[in-house]
Amino acid sequence: MFEPFTDVVPSFFGWLNQGPLTLTIFLHSVILLPMLWIYKQEKARLDSEG
Protein backbone atom coordinates (compact mmCIF):
# COMPACT_ATOMS: atom_id res chain seq x y z
CA MET A 1 0.00 0.00 0.00
CA PHE A 2 2.83 2.43 0.77
CA GLU A 3 5.35 2.84 -2.00
CA PRO A 4 8.33 5.21 -2.32
CA PHE A 5 7.46 8.58 -3.81
CA THR A 6 8.56 8.76 -7.44
CA ASP A 7 6.82 11.82 -8.90
CA VAL A 8 9.03 14.61 -10.27
CA VAL A 9 7.71 17.35 -7.97
CA PRO A 10 7.02 16.51 -4.32
CA SER A 11 3.37 16.92 -3.43
CA PHE A 12 1.08 15.63 -0.69
CA PHE A 13 -1.53 14.67 -3.30
CA GLY A 14 1.10 13.01 -5.46
CA TRP A 15 2.21 10.96 -2.48
CA LEU A 16 -1.39 10.02 -1.67
CA ASN A 17 -2.03 8.87 -5.22
CA GLN A 18 1.01 6.61 -5.66
CA GLY A 19 -0.63 3.23 -5.06
CA PRO A 20 -3.92 1.66 -6.06
CA LEU A 21 -6.82 2.86 -3.87
CA THR A 22 -4.60 4.96 -1.56
CA LEU A 23 -6.42 8.22 -2.42
CA THR A 24 -9.83 6.51 -2.22
CA ILE A 25 -9.11 4.91 1.13
CA PHE A 26 -7.84 8.23 2.52
CA LEU A 27 -10.85 10.22 1.35
CA HIS A 28 -13.37 7.62 2.56
CA SER A 29 -11.61 7.48 5.93
CA VAL A 30 -11.64 11.23 6.54
CA ILE A 31 -15.28 11.48 5.46
CA LEU A 32 -16.73 8.39 7.12
CA LEU A 33 -14.82 8.26 10.43
CA PRO A 34 -16.04 11.69 11.60
CA MET A 35 -19.56 10.65 10.49
CA LEU A 36 -19.25 7.66 12.82
CA TRP A 37 -18.28 10.04 15.61
CA ILE A 38 -21.24 12.34 14.80
CA TYR A 39 -23.52 9.27 14.77
CA LYS A 40 -22.41 8.25 18.28
CA GLN A 41 -22.90 11.79 19.63
CA GLU A 42 -26.38 12.04 18.14
CA LYS A 43 -27.28 8.56 19.42
CA ALA A 44 -26.23 9.56 22.93
CA ARG A 45 -28.24 12.79 22.65
CA LEU A 46 -31.39 10.98 21.46
CA ASP A 47 -31.02 8.40 24.23
CA SER A 48 -30.67 11.06 26.91
CA GLU A 49 -33.65 12.97 25.53
CA GLY A 50 -35.72 9.79 25.35
Place this chain on the structure above:
Amino acid sequence: MANKSVWSDNRFWQRSAAWITGFAAVLLIWLTFDTMGQISMGNDADFKNGVTKRVPGPTVINYKITYEMSTKRGHEVPIIGGNDGQGMSLFQEKEKFFGRDDWSEEEAGALLHLGKLGSQTKNCMNCHTLLGNGAYYAPDLTKAWLDPAWGPEGSMQAMTGKDTKEEAMAEFLMHPSTYPTHARMMPDLGITADEAKGLVAFLKHMSSIDTNGFPRNFGKIQGAVHGK
Protein backbone atom coordinates in the same frame (compact mmCIF):
# COMPACT_ATOMS: atom_id res chain seq x y z
CA MET B 1 -39.44 7.79 22.13
CA ALA B 2 -36.51 5.60 23.15
CA ASN B 3 -36.58 3.84 19.76
CA LYS B 4 -36.04 6.94 17.61
CA SER B 5 -33.39 6.12 15.03
CA VAL B 6 -30.33 8.29 14.38
CA TRP B 7 -30.80 7.67 10.64
CA SER B 8 -34.09 9.54 10.64
CA ASP B 9 -32.69 12.32 12.81
CA ASN B 10 -32.25 15.63 10.99
CA ARG B 11 -29.33 16.84 13.08
CA PHE B 12 -27.17 13.83 12.17
CA TRP B 13 -27.55 14.53 8.45
CA GLN B 14 -27.06 18.27 8.88
CA ARG B 15 -23.81 17.80 10.76
CA SER B 16 -22.56 15.14 8.30
CA ALA B 17 -23.35 17.36 5.32
CA ALA B 18 -21.60 20.33 6.97
CA TRP B 19 -18.49 18.22 7.62
CA ILE B 20 -18.32 16.79 4.07
CA THR B 21 -18.96 20.16 2.39
CA GLY B 22 -16.43 21.97 4.57
CA PHE B 23 -13.75 19.30 4.17
CA ALA B 24 -14.22 19.09 0.38
CA ALA B 25 -14.00 22.91 0.10
CA VAL B 26 -10.71 23.01 2.02
CA LEU B 27 -9.36 20.07 -0.03
CA LEU B 28 -10.24 21.69 -3.36
CA ILE B 29 -8.68 25.05 -2.40
CA TRP B 30 -5.52 23.26 -1.26
CA LEU B 31 -5.48 21.20 -4.47
CA THR B 32 -5.77 24.40 -6.55
CA PHE B 33 -2.67 25.95 -4.95
CA ASP B 34 -0.81 22.64 -5.14
CA THR B 35 -1.57 22.44 -8.89
CA MET B 36 -0.50 26.05 -9.50
CA GLY B 37 2.91 25.22 -8.04
CA GLN B 38 3.18 22.10 -10.21
CA ILE B 39 2.30 23.78 -13.51
CA SER B 40 4.25 27.05 -13.16
CA MET B 41 7.04 27.38 -15.73
CA GLY B 42 10.70 27.14 -14.72
CA ASN B 43 13.48 29.43 -15.93
CA ASP B 44 16.99 29.38 -17.36
CA ALA B 45 18.59 29.30 -13.89
CA ASP B 46 16.95 25.91 -13.25
CA PHE B 47 19.01 24.37 -16.08
CA LYS B 48 22.24 25.88 -14.71
CA ASN B 49 21.39 24.69 -11.18
CA GLY B 50 20.29 21.24 -12.35
CA VAL B 51 16.74 21.69 -11.02
CA THR B 52 14.09 19.51 -12.70
CA LYS B 53 10.74 21.26 -13.08
CA ARG B 54 7.57 19.66 -14.41
CA VAL B 55 7.32 22.52 -16.95
CA PRO B 56 10.87 23.64 -17.89
CA GLY B 57 11.76 27.20 -18.87
CA PRO B 58 11.61 28.40 -22.51
CA THR B 59 15.40 28.00 -23.05
CA VAL B 60 14.81 24.24 -23.08
CA ILE B 61 14.79 24.69 -26.90
CA ASN B 62 18.62 25.00 -26.67
CA TYR B 63 18.92 21.47 -25.29
CA LYS B 64 18.69 17.98 -26.66
CA ILE B 65 15.47 16.33 -25.47
CA THR B 66 14.94 12.56 -25.40
CA TYR B 67 12.19 10.37 -24.02
CA GLU B 68 13.55 7.56 -21.88
CA MET B 69 12.10 4.79 -19.76
CA SER B 70 12.46 5.42 -16.04
CA THR B 71 12.34 2.11 -14.19
CA LYS B 72 11.82 4.00 -10.92
CA ARG B 73 8.72 5.79 -12.17
CA GLY B 74 7.46 3.00 -14.40
CA HIS B 75 7.01 5.12 -17.53
CA GLU B 76 8.96 7.28 -19.99
CA VAL B 77 10.15 10.71 -18.89
CA PRO B 78 11.55 13.63 -20.91
CA ILE B 79 15.33 13.84 -20.43
CA ILE B 80 16.82 17.28 -21.09
CA GLY B 81 20.50 17.58 -22.08
CA GLY B 82 21.56 14.01 -21.28
CA ASN B 83 20.69 11.29 -18.77
CA ASP B 84 22.61 10.96 -15.49
CA GLY B 85 21.99 7.19 -15.55
CA GLN B 86 19.35 7.45 -12.81
CA GLY B 87 16.62 8.74 -15.11
CA MET B 88 17.26 12.43 -14.30
CA SER B 89 18.25 15.23 -16.70
CA LEU B 90 21.81 16.57 -16.75
CA PHE B 91 21.04 19.83 -18.64
CA GLN B 92 24.40 19.67 -20.42
CA GLU B 93 24.03 18.35 -23.96
CA LYS B 94 22.91 21.15 -26.26
CA GLU B 95 21.18 20.86 -29.63
CA LYS B 96 20.96 23.55 -32.26
CA PHE B 97 17.47 24.92 -32.87
CA PHE B 98 17.32 26.67 -36.27
CA GLY B 99 21.11 26.93 -36.25
CA ARG B 100 21.52 28.29 -32.71
CA ASP B 101 21.85 26.84 -29.25
CA ASP B 102 22.19 30.18 -27.44
CA TRP B 103 18.59 31.44 -27.50
CA SER B 104 18.23 33.85 -24.59
CA GLU B 105 15.36 33.55 -22.14
CA GLU B 106 13.64 36.58 -23.75
CA GLU B 107 14.11 35.33 -27.34
CA ALA B 108 12.99 31.80 -26.52
CA GLY B 109 10.04 33.12 -24.49
CA ALA B 110 8.94 35.35 -27.37
CA LEU B 111 9.24 32.44 -29.82
CA LEU B 112 7.16 30.17 -27.57
CA HIS B 113 4.58 32.92 -27.13
CA LEU B 114 4.30 33.32 -30.91
CA GLY B 115 3.91 29.55 -31.24
CA LYS B 116 1.26 29.40 -28.54
CA LEU B 117 -0.74 32.20 -30.16
CA GLY B 118 -0.28 30.51 -33.54
CA SER B 119 -1.56 27.19 -32.21
CA GLN B 120 -4.63 29.02 -30.92
CA THR B 121 -5.36 31.08 -34.05
CA LYS B 122 -4.90 28.06 -36.34
CA ASN B 123 -6.97 25.98 -33.90
CA CYS B 124 -4.63 22.94 -33.81
CA MET B 125 -6.88 21.43 -31.14
CA ASN B 126 -9.74 21.19 -33.62
CA CYS B 127 -8.00 18.03 -34.93
CA HIS B 128 -4.98 17.34 -32.69
CA THR B 129 -4.57 16.69 -28.97
CA LEU B 130 -2.23 18.91 -26.91
CA LEU B 131 -1.51 17.83 -23.33
CA GLY B 132 -4.73 15.84 -23.22
CA ASN B 133 -6.92 18.64 -24.62
CA GLY B 134 -8.32 18.57 -28.12
CA ALA B 135 -9.55 16.14 -30.72
CA TYR B 136 -8.59 12.63 -31.79
CA TYR B 137 -8.88 13.23 -35.52
CA ALA B 138 -5.16 13.84 -36.10
CA PRO B 139 -2.05 12.58 -34.22
CA ASP B 140 -1.44 13.60 -30.60
CA LEU B 141 1.05 16.51 -30.60
CA THR B 142 2.04 16.36 -26.90
CA LYS B 143 5.28 14.50 -27.69
CA ALA B 144 5.39 15.20 -31.44
CA TRP B 145 8.94 16.61 -31.19
CA LEU B 146 10.14 13.22 -29.91
CA ASP B 147 8.43 11.25 -32.70
CA PRO B 148 11.19 9.29 -34.50
CA ALA B 149 9.41 9.93 -37.81
CA TRP B 150 10.77 13.51 -37.65
CA GLY B 151 14.29 12.34 -36.67
CA PRO B 152 17.28 11.89 -39.00
CA GLU B 153 16.14 8.38 -39.97
CA GLY B 154 12.48 9.29 -40.07
CA SER B 155 10.11 9.19 -43.01
CA MET B 156 8.68 12.68 -42.36
CA GLN B 157 12.07 14.39 -42.38
CA ALA B 158 13.06 12.49 -45.52
CA MET B 159 9.82 13.50 -47.21
CA THR B 160 10.41 17.22 -46.67
CA GLY B 161 14.03 16.96 -47.85
CA LYS B 162 15.36 18.98 -44.91
CA ASP B 163 18.45 18.26 -42.83
CA THR B 164 17.13 18.96 -39.36
CA LYS B 165 14.05 18.05 -37.39
CA GLU B 166 12.98 21.67 -36.78
CA GLU B 167 13.36 22.66 -40.44
CA ALA B 168 11.44 19.59 -41.56
CA MET B 169 8.59 20.31 -39.14
CA ALA B 170 8.47 24.00 -40.13
CA GLU B 171 8.44 23.08 -43.83
CA PHE B 172 5.61 20.61 -43.28
CA LEU B 173 3.59 23.17 -41.27
CA MET B 174 3.93 25.76 -44.04
CA HIS B 175 2.89 23.39 -46.84
CA PRO B 176 1.07 20.43 -45.22
CA SER B 177 -1.17 19.66 -48.18
CA THR B 178 1.92 19.18 -50.40
CA TYR B 179 3.00 16.10 -48.48
CA PRO B 180 1.03 12.86 -48.62
CA THR B 181 0.88 11.62 -45.03
CA HIS B 182 -2.36 10.08 -44.12
CA ALA B 183 -5.87 9.38 -45.38
CA ARG B 184 -6.71 12.43 -43.25
CA MET B 185 -4.37 15.01 -44.74
CA MET B 186 -3.62 18.26 -42.94
CA PRO B 187 -5.05 21.29 -44.76
CA ASP B 188 -2.93 24.30 -45.74
CA LEU B 189 -3.54 26.85 -42.97
CA GLY B 190 -1.48 29.71 -44.42
CA ILE B 191 1.21 29.43 -41.72
CA THR B 192 4.12 31.85 -42.35
CA ALA B 193 7.82 30.98 -41.87
CA ASP B 194 7.97 32.92 -38.57
CA GLU B 195 4.80 31.31 -37.27
CA ALA B 196 6.10 27.86 -38.22
CA LYS B 197 9.32 28.55 -36.31
CA GLY B 198 7.29 29.57 -33.26
CA LEU B 199 5.04 26.53 -33.56
CA VAL B 200 8.02 24.16 -33.73
CA ALA B 201 9.51 25.85 -30.62
CA PHE B 202 6.12 25.45 -28.93
CA LEU B 203 6.10 21.74 -29.83
CA LYS B 204 9.70 21.24 -28.65
CA HIS B 205 8.94 22.89 -25.32
CA MET B 206 5.72 20.90 -24.92
CA SER B 207 7.60 17.63 -25.43
CA SER B 208 9.89 18.54 -22.50
CA ILE B 209 6.96 18.80 -20.06
CA ASP B 210 6.81 15.92 -17.60
CA THR B 211 3.30 14.54 -18.10
CA ASN B 212 3.69 11.49 -15.83
CA GLY B 213 4.02 9.22 -18.87
CA PHE B 214 1.07 10.61 -20.86
CA PRO B 215 0.31 9.68 -23.60
CA ARG B 216 0.86 6.06 -22.57
CA ASN B 217 3.06 3.87 -24.76
CA PHE B 218 4.21 6.78 -26.92
CA GLY B 219 6.81 5.49 -29.35
CA LYS B 220 5.79 1.86 -28.94
CA ILE B 221 2.59 1.65 -30.97
CA GLN B 222 3.55 1.89 -34.64
CA GLY B 223 0.34 3.41 -35.94
CA ALA B 224 0.03 5.90 -33.09
CA VAL B 225 3.45 7.44 -33.66
CA HIS B 226 3.99 7.22 -37.36
CA GLY B 227 0.47 8.28 -38.19
CA LYS B 228 -0.27 5.37 -40.49
